[in-house]
Amino acid sequence: MATVMPKKKRSLLQGNEAIALGALAAGCRFFAGYPITPASEISEVLSAQMPQVGGTFIQMEDEIASMGAIIGASIAGVKSMTATSGPGFSLMQENIGYACITETPCVVVNVMRGGGSTGLPTCPGQGDVMQARWGTHGDNPIIVLAVSTVTDCFDITVRAFNLSEKYRIPVVLLSDEVVSHTRETVIFPSPQDIEIVDRITPSVPPEWYVPYENNSTGIPDMAAFGAGYRYHITGLVHDERGFPTQHPEEIKIFTNRLFRKLAQGLHEIQIVKTFMMNDADVAVIAYGSVTRSAQRAVVDARSKGTKAGLLQLITLFPFPERLVDKVLKQCKRVLVPEMNMGQIYREVQRVNQGKTDVKKYNRIDGQFITPDEILGELLLEE
Amino acid sequence: MPKEITKLIHKYLRHDKKFPHVWCPGCGNGVILGSLIRAIDRLGLTKDEIVLASGIGCSGRMPVYVDFNTLHTTHGRALTFATGIKLAKPSLTVITVMGDGDATAIGGNHFIHAARRNVNLTAIIINNQIYGMTGGQFSPTTPYGSHAATAPYGHIEHAFSIAELAVTAGAAFVGRGTVYHVQILDKLIKAAVLKRGFSVVEIISNCHIQFGRRNEMGNPVTMMEWMRDNSVTVEKAEKMPSEDLEDKFTIGILADEEKPIYTEEYDKIRERAGD
Structure with a gap:
């Protein structure tokens, strides 16, 4: 998907609006979400702008469904995102694990609010940091990024998509109530200065395609459903062909590859200022x-x-x-x-x-x- | 089984997948998979344009055996993934297969909202009235008074009627069949896949291992006889007093309505938004 940049060169924006615009710039064309404070503006902006760029916005029945829908869209070849806050993020953990194990690129925004449970809906907090890393069951690696300014909200959202696409992994983007509701001027980069990364799709004929190949990068090429490469996707631990396995050797190869693919990319995954x-x-x-x-x-x-x-x-x-x-x-x-x-x-x-x-x-x-x-x-x- | 039918089914099985399958001998799931394959073949759909998505349970293992774009999702969530796939690529024919617990307990919320939303998907729901894979615990369709691994003294809850639930929630097409009435089943699945809108086929099936055994219903053959003796076609049911229909399965087409399809409605949204 080509980048869609805001029409103005600079804008006074709220953090949540900048996240939405960053997603569109990154090529995101599918968004599924469920209303929650303080993240709802992301849904609102994308409900207006997704159809303008040929994308799809859908409000699902809950956050579990939102997460399932974005994984489905990504499997069909479309960059996808959801956005929520703590309580919704808890509900998403099940399918975030599915995205980890099936190596489905997607971006999950969590605008952190204060407190546990329903907590402090309109106050800031940073209590979900370890949940972002360890919230889903099992021992899966994941990428977690955090934003601090409205400009970050735009730029880092693009980076989140790029890392997600390149490494075939869900990326959690942590914002918080302060960043998401602060208004600041954002000067947008020109389209030629934005790097957009798309997942690598297979170039081999379908009969040669090995959907979870243990290759040197640790990142298998990803075919979209309907592209002529018929294969199986499951949340069960699977072999290189995608079929469930219980063989210790195959399990080891699979799990090690999930960690190896990130370990080989730390130089570009680990961003600090x-x-x-x-x-x-x-x-x-x-x-x-x-x-x-x-x-x-x-x-x-x-x-x-x-x-x-x-x-x-x-x-x-x-x-x-x-x-x-x-x-x-x-x-x-x-x-x-x-x-x-x-x-x-x-x-x-x-x-x-x-x-x-x-x-x-x-x-x-x-x-x-x-x-x-x-x-x-x-x-x-x- | 006639040779042509076996040949037809083999055309759609994955030859690089390790068989045998996980289902118990005599399980109704094989009948349903055969019926689904025949429907797809008769509709002339190509393997590339079919997505078969499932949730968790015995039904969840169906996609792995067939040569389509196949997706084995999380428990109860198949419809949410299917919704994402269909909206992202409307040209695909997206079929989900779920069990009774999968679709109406853990996935109940997704099920009613999918029916209300009317995305062009097909939901095949295998109703064997029990959680089979986990060892026979009661499900939302386990009848009152029957026995299950977690209802050793008899079940005190009341069962959902899946097809009627789908009608009430607004599904465009709703059918009910059984694994005994295979010819009706073939027609129902074909009509459901062909239907433009959200379509549901509830299929009464036998879990003689986990449900039948605990409820003295015998072997797969006697359970099929039970389906035969307790099913009434929609046409016959219309002429029967309602008290005669208690504990009977009404089979056939329960609803078939024309409703605006989500993806087509969304195309209009794109026009309004000035895409």
């Missing part, structure tokens, strides 16, 4: 909307003589261990502020292994972490 890190000896590691406050806090700390820097994690999983490790080796203190009780903090500590002083800062009261709070933590021991 650094800010004032060159000479920093104190660092903040942040993601999502907290990055916004962290950036300001770093500038303020510098004006007070503290050599602070920021590592923004865009890719949360596969966790960017080497890039985090570099910061841990460089800095005498690292702060991990999050709107949860320390989910990425534990990942950072796992990499740290006692190398440096890592502190967490957490808010779970449905309120945004302010720059002053982070600044206070940065200056605490100066």
Whole structure:
């Protein structure tokens, strides 16, 4: 699918609107969703714009169905997406696992709200980070990205589709109530500057097609249903032909390949941004909307003589261990502020292994972490 | 079985798939698969344009044996995947096969909404009144008073009538058959696949292993005799008093309506949106 860019060069947009426009730019032509705060605007924008570009929008009966529908559309060869928040994300886990095991590209947006269960529908939170990684049962790898600005919402949504298509894997895009409901000016890249990746489809004749081939990249070519390559897709562990298997050798080959295909692509899957890190000896590691406050806090700390820097994690999983490790080796203190009780903090500590002083800062009261709070933590021991 | 019919079925089986199949000897699923193949063959559809999607359970294993675009999805969700496929590629003929528990317990919500939405799909629902694969637990169609692995003292819930549920939910075409009345079944499946709109065929089948055994219904042959003796055609049923129809299966076409099809309606949306 060709890219469809917004008509204007720049727009004042809400994060959710930018996610919708990013999806269209990436070539997404199928969206299925179910209403939920604070993600509903993504559905609303796409209900208007999908039919304008020849795509399809459908509101399903629940999030389980939405997830099933986008997998179906992707199997038929169309890039697809759904969007939800925590409660809906819980319902999607079953079919997210199906997309992992069947290696069906799709993008799942979770605009995180506060609290567990029905929680705090109109407040921000970052409590779904580990659910995004481990929410579905079994031991499947998945890609999780997090956005912090409205511009990110556009750009990273395109990246999410590209990674999903290239690696044949569902990509979870984590936004939060702050990013999704903030309005900022987005300057769109020109169409020739946008990289669009489409899945590789088989070029061999149908009788030579091996749908789950254990090839060198670990990523088999993907035929769309109806393209003349008749094959079987199942959520059962399958052999290279797609048929269910219980042979330990075949199970091992299959499961190892799922991990191998990501391990071979970490250089482009693991995306981070650094800010004032060159000479920093104190660092903040942040993601999502907290990055916004962290950036300001770093500038303020510098004006007070503290050599602070920021590592923004865009890719949360596969966790960017080497890039985090570099910061841990460089800095005498690292702060991990999050709107949860320390989910990425534990990942950072796992990499740290006692190398440096890592502190967490957490808010779970449905309120945004302010720059002053982070600044206070940065200056605490100066 | 006449040679031509065996030959016809072999034309659609996957020769690189390891047989034998997982179904118990005497299972009604084989009769239904044969009927489905004959319907597709008579309609002259090519293998490439057929998608056969299933959920979980004994019925869920049907797609793997046949040489179509086949999809074995999650429990109860076959219709949601089928909806995505059909909307993304309306030229495909998308058929789902589900069991009674699959379609009306865990998938009940998807089932009624698919009927209401009227996407051009065919839903074949094999009703053997029990969860067979997991060992004979009661399903939404297990009759009141009968026995199941999780109803050892008799079942105290009341059964869904799948075909009537589909009619009420708005399905464009609804038929009911049994694995005993194979010629009627062939016609029902053919009509359902041909139907423009959401079509449902409920098929009464025998699970002599998990349902029949617990309820003293005997072997596959005696269960088929039970289907023969307890089925009434729609035409006959119209002339019978309702009290005579209790505990009977009405077989034939229960609904056949012309309704706007989702994909065609959506084409109009695209025009309105200025595609």
